Amino acid sequence: MKAQKAGKDLKEQLEKAGIEDSSLEAELLTRHAGNLTRVEFYAGADLVTKELESLHGFASRRLKNEPSAYILGAREFYGMKFQVSPSVLIPRPETELLVQLVSGEIHDNDTVIDIGTGSGCIAISLFDQTSQSKIIGTDISTLALQQAQKNAVEHKTEISFIRSHLASSIRIADIIVANLPYIPTNELAKLPKEIKNWEPLHALNGGHTGIELLSELISDCGQRLKPRLIALEVGFGQAKNIARLLKKQDASTEIHHDLAGIERVVIGRWS
Numbered sequence: 001m002k003a004q005k006a007g008k009d010l011k012e013q014l015e016k017a018g019i020e021d022s023s024l025e026a027e028l029l030t031r032h033a034g035n036l037t038r039v040e041f042y043a044g045a046d047l048v049t050k051e052l053e054s055l056h057g058f059a060s061r062r063l064k065n066e067p068s069a070y071i072l073g074a075r076e077f078y079g080m081k082f083q084v085s086p087s088v089l090i091p092r093p094e095t096e097l098l099v100q101l102v103s104g105e106i107h108d109n110d111t112v113i114d115i116g117t118g119s120g121c122i123a124i125s126l127f128d129q130t131s132q133s134k135i136i137g138t139d140i141s142t143l144a145l146q147q148a149q150k151n152a153v154e155h156k157t158e159i160s161f162i163r164s165h166l167a168s169s170i171r172i173a174d175i176i177v178a179n180l181p182y183i184p185t186n187e188l189a190k191l192p193k194e195i196k197n198w199e200p201l202h203a204l205n206g207g208h209t210g211i212e213l214l215s216e217l218i219s220d221c222g223q224r225l226k227p228r229l230i231a232l233e234v235g236f237g238q239a240k241n242i243a244r245l246l247k248k249q250d251a252s253t254e255i256h257h258d259l260a261g262i263e264r265v266v267i268g269r270w271s
């Protein structure tokens with residue numbers, strides 16, 4: 001069967017099931033089944049029986065709301081490919097703003113800590129942008145750290161990964177960057193099925209207020225670690241609260257908007 005025809009059939013199935021971007025998703029899954037480039041797909045490549053069987057497997061997983069990034073095993077972030085599995089959050093495009101803002105702030109020999117590193121996408125992208133600095137990724141999840149380590153090796157980056165509650169195992173930091181869980185516990189049930197049923201809860205749950213981990217990290221930074229700069233991704237409506245917590249720790253603050261116009265990153269500076 002022509003891959004393009006198989007892709008069209010899958011698109012219709014996904015569309016019927018209410019899955020967004022059905023056309024792109026169907027193409028990516030079909031190309032993955034046949035190991036086809038975009039050009040091969042559109043130039044009329046065939047899928048052999050085994051490949052069609054794989055595609056049926058992918059389709060049934062996607063129809064059970066498994067995110068396509070887990071089925072494909074990868075997601076692109078900041079122009080690089082990261083391996084992902086259900087042990088890590090799928091990197092989001094809005095998080096690229098953190099990398100963009102922080103990479104311009106790193107000086108030679110700085111120690112940069114990525115708290116809650118997940119797939120390692122922030123730490124690895126920062127290393128790729130500024131290979132001068134010492135970059136450390138921390139996470140509470142051993143499985144996430146293993147995934148981050150694999151990605152670091154894949155991208156030939158020298159990053160250390162440490163299991164730690166927030167920055168508690170860190171003694172020195174010039175820059176702290178973090179995309180920590182920020183969804184209030186009572187809002188988790190309202191998330192789309194493909195997030196709440198598939199992505200790890202420890203990567204989403206920000207506690208009762210949503211900002212519990214962020215608050216703890218901010219006071220640890222203000223009182224003990226004293227980095228030069230902290231950059232935090234925040235959820236919708238949280239930025240002003242986070243800026244207030246940073247000011248309480250004598251930091252000067254800035255709020256940056258993502259491409260959707262949402263207040264997404266709060267930066268705190270200590271001089």
Ligand SMILES: C[S@@+](CC[C@H](N)C(=O)[O-])C[C@H]1O[C@@H](n2cnc3c(N)ncnc32)[C@H](O)[C@@H]1O
Pocket residue numbers: 088089090091092095115116117118119120121122138139140141144164165166179180181182202203204213
């Ligand atoms: C929203 S995900 C972000 C992952 C990755 N940095 C990204 O941007 O795609 C949050 C990460 O924080 C980790 N995490 C949750 N609680 C933590 C804690 N107390 N200390 C360190 N990391 C934690 C989770 O395991 C998860 O990998």
